Structure formats: structure tokens, C-alpha cells
Amino acid sequence: MKLSLALRSLTAWFLIATVAFAAPVAGAQNVLVDKSEISFVAKQLGVNVEGRFRKWKANVVFLPADLAKSKAELDIDLASIDLASEDSEREIRGGLWFDTAKFPVAHFSSTAMRELGGDRYEIAGALALKGVKRDIVVPIVLKKDAAGNRVAEGSFTLMRLDYNIGTGMWSDTKTVTNDVIVRVRIVLPPAA
Amino acid sequence: MMRFVSARYSGVAIALHWLTVALVFVNLTLGLSMVPLPLSPQKLQWYMWHKWLGITVFIVICLRIVWRANRRPPPHASMPDWQRRAADCSQVLMYVLLTLIPISGWLYSSSTGVQVVYLGLFPLPDLVSKDRTLASVLKWTHYGLNSALFALVLVHVIAALKHHFIDRDGTLARMLPAAWTRSHS
Numbered sequence: 001m002k003l004s005l006a007l008r009s010l011t012a013w014f015l016i017a018t019v020a021f022a023a024p025v026a027g028a029q030n031v032l033v034d035k036s037e038i039s040f041v042a043k044q045l046g047v048n049v050e051g052r053f054r055k056w057k058a059n060v061v062f063l064p065a066d067l068a069k070s071k072a073e074l075d076i077d078l079a080s081i082d083l084a085s086e087d088s089e090r091e092i093r094g095g096l097w098f099d100t101a102k103f104p105v106a107h108f109s110s111t112a113m114r115e116l117g118g119d120r121y122e123i124a125g126a127l128a129l130k131g132v133k134r135d136i137v138v139p140i141v142l143k144k145d146a147a148g149n150r151v152a153e154g155s156f157t158l159m160r161l162d163y164n165i166g167t168g169m170w171s172d173t174k175t176v177t178n179d180v181i182v183r184v185r186i187v188l189p190p191a192a
Numbered sequence: 193m194m195r196f197v198s199a200r201y202s203g204v205a206i207a208l209h210w211l212t213v214a215l216v217f218v219n220l221t222l223g224l225s226m227v228p229l230p231l232s233p234q235k236l237q238w239y240m241w242h243k244w245l246g247i248t249v250f251i252v253i254c255l256r257i258v259w260r261a262n263r264r265p266p267p268h269a270s271m272p273d274w275q276r277r278a279a280d281c282s283q284v285l286m287y288v289l290l291t292l293i294p295i296s297g298w299l300y301s302s303s304t305g306v307q308v309v310y311l312g313l314f315p316l317p318d319l320v321s322k323d324r325t326l327a328s329v330l331k332w333t334h335y336g337l338n339s340a341l342f343a344l345v346l347v348h349v350i351a352a353l354k355h356h357f358i359d360r361d362g363t364l365a366r367m368l369p370a371a372w373t374r375s376h377s
Contacts (some may be wrong), residue, residue, distance in 0.1 A: 175233040
């Protein structure tokens with residue numbers, strides 16, 4: 001029992017240390033990754049197909065009273081994609097889709113946050129994906145869960161062909177739509 | 193010469209039987225050809241058609257079960273009791289398999305996170321949620337049930353041909369269209 005306790009506190013220390021070192025943004029508030037999710041949905045031959053990313057990192061400073069000092073940075077490990085089958089995951093890591101050998105990470109960096117009123121915000125930023133960098137705007141809604149955590153949920157439509165995702169035989173948008181709805185759910189611990 | 197043309201199945205039963213044969217043959221061929229293909233738009237298209245055909249088989253089988261439940265099939269030609277029992281058992285088993293196979297395919301599709309939308313118009317509910325382990329189980333269930341059906345159909349065809357060419361007892365003619373029987377008698 002003692003040993004497992006010691007192991008657990010050791011693990012906890014490692015986790016804290018890892019998170020601390022992985023947080024280059026000053027004053028970053030630890031994102032509760034287990035409760036958070038980055039997922040997406042596209043239509044494949046008229047049928048909604050969902051996926052998500054198993055591995056990503058986020059550094060978020062969210063200060064509703066000082067949006068100018070607020071910041072959101074996300075690094076998404078594209079190879080960690082979770083799709084219908086291993087077959088499709090292999091395909092999407094390939095050159096016609098994400099080409100994860102060359103472009104392993106998608107990066108989002110916010111440039112401005114704006115309050116829309118009623119717990120609604122707008123985060124503008126740049127999304128770098130497969131060597132293409134584009135400005136995007138992500139509307140989010142801020143809520144609180146039962147534990148008092150701050151839950152930011154938002155979604156935006158990404159045109160996959162803007163980033164050369166799904167080229168060649170996949171470029172026909174009748175097979176897979178150009179519009180991919182990306183859903184982001186970021187859970188932050190209660191404000192200190 | 194067909195001397196013992198006994199009572200035949202009803203026209204509806206005959207039509208539904210041969211419709212099942214055609215649908216299952218096409219869909220089995222499609223299923224076996226699409227699986228080894230490398231992922232491509234064509235493969236996705238074939239999977240979609242396979243699902244549509246499978247659901248069509250399910251609908252046809254439901255109609256057949258309703259039809260069969262309301263009409264007695266024509267009596268068997270004279271044959272040993274064990275053959276009659278074996279024929280009845282294998283027919284029940286084929287109905288069961290033809291019902292379970294489309295269901296297992298539908299559940300398999302759901303377990304991979306892809307909803308079945310019949311003909312692109314009618315979304316079937318996802319009765320199971322996306323689950324890699326469950327998907328693997330359902331995939332092999334779908335394959336296993338199809339293998340069982342294939343074996344059973346083989347016996348069914350051999351038995352029908354044996355009754356036709358060796359016993360010459362009119363068993364096959366009960367399930368053939370009237371026009372075919374007339375032109376060959």
C-alpha cells in the first residue's frame with residue numbers, strides 16, 4: 001500500500017513537472033486534457049463520419065477581465081488521429097491527407113480574443129496545418145461543469161482543400177465534403 | 193419429362209426466393225471483392241452499396257418470413273423422414289442467417305463510427321457506439337455467419353439438384369417459375 005502511494009505521488013510529481021515544462025506560455029492554466037476533446041466531423045458519401053485526436057497539447061491563459069493578456073496555443077499530434085478503422089487512419093496519415101511524416105503537428109496560436117456577451121467569445125488566430133497557415137475565427141461558449149471547471153466549447157468549419165488535405169483521388173468533394181466541422185472542448189480548472 | 197410436378201410454391205414465394213438468390217449472390221461477390229481493396233473513393237462507394245444491398249436483403253427476408261408464416265408451403269415430395277427434417281431445419285437456419293447477417297453488418301458499421309443511411313435517405317439508428325474491440329468482434333461475426341450461410345446454401349443447392357436429376361421427384365420444380373417448368377416438361 002505504502003509503495004503504491006509512493007508510486008502515485010511520484011507519478012503525480014512527474015505529471016506536474018511534465019506539464020510545467022511543457023508550458024511555455026507564462027501563467028498557463030493547466031488544461032484538463034482528460035475532460036477536453038478535439039474532434040471533427042465530415043460527410044463521407046452523405047454520411048457523417050466523426051474522428052478525434054488522441055494526443056495534443058494546449059497552453060491556455062484565459063482571463064475574461066483581461067482578454068488582451070489571454071492566449072491560447074494548441075499543438076495537435078496529427079498521427080494520433082482516431083477514425084473509423086486502422087485502415088483509414090493509415091490512409092489519412094499518408095501523403096494525400098495529413099502527410100504526418102513531413103507535417104506531424106498542427107499548430108494554432110491565438111492573436112485576439114473578443115467578448116460577444118453572455119459567456120460567448122470569439123478567438124481569432126492562425127492555424128498552421130500541412131505547411132499552410134491561415135487565419136481562422138473560433139466562436140466559443142464558456143460554461144461551468146458540476147465541479148466548477150471552466151468549459152470552453154466551440155466549433156468552426158475548416159475547408160480541407162484550403163490546406164491540401166485529401167488531394168489526388170480524394171479531392172472530389174462528393175466522396176468527402178470539403179467542409180469539416182472541427183469541434184473544440186477545452187476544460188480549465190476553476191479560476192484561481 | 194417432369195412427371196411428378198407436385199403443388200408449387202406461390203408466385204410471390206418463388207419471386208422472393210429468386211430475388212434473395214440474386215441479391216445475396218451480388219452482395220457476397222461485392223463484399224468479398226471490396227474488403228481487400230486499398231482504401232480509395234471506389235472502396236468507400238462499394239462499402240456503401242454493400243450496406244444498401246444488405247439492408248435490402250433484410251427487408252426481403254422480413255417479407256418472406258411474413259409470407260411464409262401466413263401460407264403453408266407445398267408438401268414435400270415423398271422422401272425419407274430424415275431428409276424432410278433436414279430440409280426443414282436448413283430452411284429455418286437460412287432464414288435465421290439471412291436475418292442475422294444484415295443485422296451484424298449494420299452493427300459492425302455502427303461500431304466503426306459510420307452510420308448506415310439506407311439508399312442515402314433513411315438513417316438507421318446506431319444501436320452500438322464506436323468501439324474498436326466490438327468492431328473486430330462484429331466483423332468476424334459477420335464473416336462467420338456468411339461462411340455458415342455459404343455452406344448451407346451449398347448443401348441446399350446440391351440437395352435440390354440431387355432431387356431433380358437423381359430422384360426426379362419434382363422438388364426443384366416447386367420453386368421454379370411456372371414458365372420455366374412448362375417449357376421443360
